[in-house]
Amino acid sequence: MQRTKIKEILYSDKLDYECVVKGWVRSFRNNQFIAVNDGSCLDSLQIVVDSNNTDKDILDHITAGASVSARGIIKASLGKGQKVELIADSLEVLGRCDPDHYPLQLKNRPSLEYLREHAHLRMRTHVFGAIFRVRHSLAFAVHEFFHKKGFVYLNTPIITASDAEGAGEMFQVTTLDLNNVPRKEDGSVDYSEDFFGRSTNLTVSGQLEGELGALALGEIYTFGPTFRAENSNTTRHLAEFWMIEPEMAFYDLAENAQLAQEFIQYVIQYVLDHNRADLEFLDQRLAEEEKQKPQNERSEFSLLEKLRMVTANSFEKITYTEAIDILLKSKPYQKKQFKYDVSWGTDLQSEHERYLVEKHFKKPVIVTDYPKEIKSFYMRLNDDEKTVAAMDILAPGIGEIVGGSQREERLDVLESRMQEMNVPVEEMSWFLDTRRFGTVPHAGFGLGFERLVLFATGMTNIRDVIPFPRTPKSANF
RNA sequence: UCUUCCUUAGCUCAGUUGGUUAGAGCACCUGACUGUUAAUCAGGGGGUCGUUGGUUCAAGUCCAACAGGAAGAGCCA
Numbered sequence: 001m002q003r004t005k006i007k008e009i010l011y012s013d014k015l016d017y018e019c020v021v022k023g024w025v026r027s028f029r030n031n032q033f034i035a036v037n038d039g040s041c042l043d044s045l046q047i048v049v050d051s052n053n054t055d056k057d058i059l060d061h062i063t064a065g066a067s068v069s070a071r072g073i074i075k076a077s078l079g080k081g082q083k084v085e086l087i088a089d090s091l092e093v094l095g096r097c098d099p100d101h102y103p104l105q106l107k108n109r110p111s112l113e114y115l116r117e118h119a120h121l122r123m124r125t126h127v128f129g130a131i132f133r134v135r136h137s138l139a140f141a142v143h144e145f146f147h148k149k150g151f152v153y154l155n156t157p158i159i160t161a162s163d164a165e166g167a168g169e170m171f172q173v174t175t176l177d178l179n180n181v182p183r184k185e186d187g188s189v190d191y192s193e194d195f196f197g198r199s200t201n202l203t204v205s206g207q208l209e210g211e212l213g214a215l216a217l218g219e220i221y222t223f224g225p226t227f228r229a230e231n232s233n234t235t236r237h238l239a240e241f242w243m244i245e246p247e248m249a250f251y252d253l254a255e256n257a258q259l260a261q262e263f264i265q266y267v268i269q270y271v272l273d274h275n276r277a278d279l280e281f282l283d284q285r286l287a288e289e290e291k292q293k294p295q296n297e298r299s300e301f302s303l304l305e306k307l308r309m310v311t312a313n314s315f316e317k318i319t320y321t322e323a324i325d326i327l328l329k330s331k332p333y334q335k336k337q338f339k340y341d342v343s344w345g346t347d348l349q350s351e352h353e354r355y356l357v358e359k360h361f362k363k364p365v366i367v368t369d370y371p372k373e374i375k376s377f378y379m380r381l382n383d384d385e386k387t388v389a390a391m392d393i394l395a396p397g398i399g400e401i402v403g404g405s406q407r408e409e410r411l412d413v414l415e416s417r418m419q420e421m422n423v424p425v426e427e428m429s430w431f432l433d434t435r436r437f438g439t440v441p442h443a444g445f446g447l448g449f450e451r452l453v454l455f456a457t458g459m460t461n462i463r464d465v466i467p468f469p470r471t472p473k474s475a476n477f
Numbered sequence: 478u479c480u481u482c483c484u485u486a487g488c489u490c491a492g493u494u495g496g497u498u499a500g501a502g503c504a505c506c507u508g509a510c511u512g513u514u515a516a517u518c519a520g521g522g523g524g525u526c527g528u529u530g531g532u533u534c535a536a537g538u539c540c541a542a543c544a545g546g547a548a549g550a551g552c553c554a
Contacts, residue, residue: 108488448554
């Protein structure tokens with residue numbers, strides 16, 4: 001008999017039918033009730049066993065973490081905690097779980113840090129089960145959103161020879177023997193002997209290749225792994241993360257910002273519609289965590305309230321110049337509570353972004369038109385020649401979740417910007433070809449998928465929303 | 478990379494101004510229990526106090542270095 005998933009049983013009104021259920025034991029109560037979870041949903045199914053008529057050897061091995069298979073009839077539950085339960089006719093232990101050595105003792109509420117060190121098993125817990133089901137739904141919604149809009153999913157290379165992307169330190173990819181590196185006469189490494197015949201790295205962004213796609217297919221998006229070898233030790237940075245990068249021909253900055261907002265609202269609405277139980281559980285988890293904090297640090301909204309606010313309201317849209325004005329007039333600035341000074345021309349610091357998003361507007365904020373000196377060479381120069389058509393979307397609790405811009409499509413302007421910022425023009429000739437041959441105005445943005453998952457789940461550490469986090473000094477599993 | 482904090486039983490954490498044999502809850506083991514809901518009840522076992530060095534009559538407690546972890550900053554998504 002084929003197994004039935006627990007989700008199907010719990011989310012259906014059907015009764016009095018026979019089925020087979022397989023999963024992992026969460027708890028065994030009163031020598032009679034086994035709570036079994038199979039990962040298909042947050043809740044467990046209660047299996048009722050007649051212990052007088054069950055082999056003692058089986059009963060002795062019904063322990064937390066053991067895997068079991070049970071066959072029986074689904075009945076309306078006599079107890080109060082659940083609607084239905086499985087009255088078992090037969091019960092089998094598929095895989096024993098020695099409770100003395102099993103690292104997950106869920107009744108002890110192990111800390112997130114402890115679970116992080118046992119990442120190979122943490123997906124069996126309520127919290128991580130919920131997180132990774134929400135993560136899946138978000139990924140699915142990303143593809144659905146772009147597909148419905150007619151975007152082409154483009155796979156940009158993971159290994160790249162371009163070192164001019166300028167988005168951060170790169171991981172080198174090589175098959176050279178590091179104990180015996182071939183050298184040229186001048187002592188430098190001879191990369192002509194390397195696998196690709198040149199120096200290569202893991203990608204830090206698929207944007208430049210994405211632009212090539214957009215200037216042929218119209219609208220494309222990438223969704224793939226991205227690598228930064230920065231020594232960043234924060235709750236919002238990973239060395240390996242997943243980035244979504246749409247790139248659109250014929251879009252200007254305003255259309256770009258509009259798309260980004262629509263996109264975020266769509267995927268959040270998708271999980272509100274499809275992951276209700278998981279989000280309610282994460283909402284409660286966050287509420288309990290908030291209770292531990294002092295009153296003035298607590299969030300005034302619950303997770304579900306925050307998510308509904310994001311889908312229901314337009315994001316606030318301001319220019320960099322307006323943001324500086326707001327900050328200069330703000331109480332913390334006038335009371336000299338900011339650690340960093342505020343002045344036109346310098347980048348917004350975390351404390352400034354947090355003030356704008358969490359105190360002033362209390363919702364996601366799109367900041368546009370930054371000074372050209374603090375942004376990348378490929379962003380389109382505005383007519384004032386001081387600012388570029390850039391946009392960052394700042395989210396409460398996360399900070400920068402989207403970074404994007406209208407791209408510089410004018411060959412002469414782009415070349416002079418590259419020279420100003422010491423970007424090797426010759427090496428980038430393939431990129432400049434798009435501007436030489438049939439250039440068009442276009443725009444795009446990058447969104448850190450894990451930061452989106454952070455926002456949707458209310459988790460606070462990015463290492464808890466990716467199954468196997470890679471951070472400096474840590475690449476286990 | 479910088480700053481600050483943390484490391485005591487399998488887990489979560491107490492441990493006073495340095496002072497005898499380092500505690501609790503849960504988990505675990507033994508037993509009881511057929512309507513439990515993180516089941517409950519009775520009994521039991523379990524510790525090189527992160528590592529190394531130092532101060533002291535005496536260090537879980539004070540000092541230093543190292544290791545691991547966390548928070549914040551910078552960089553960014």
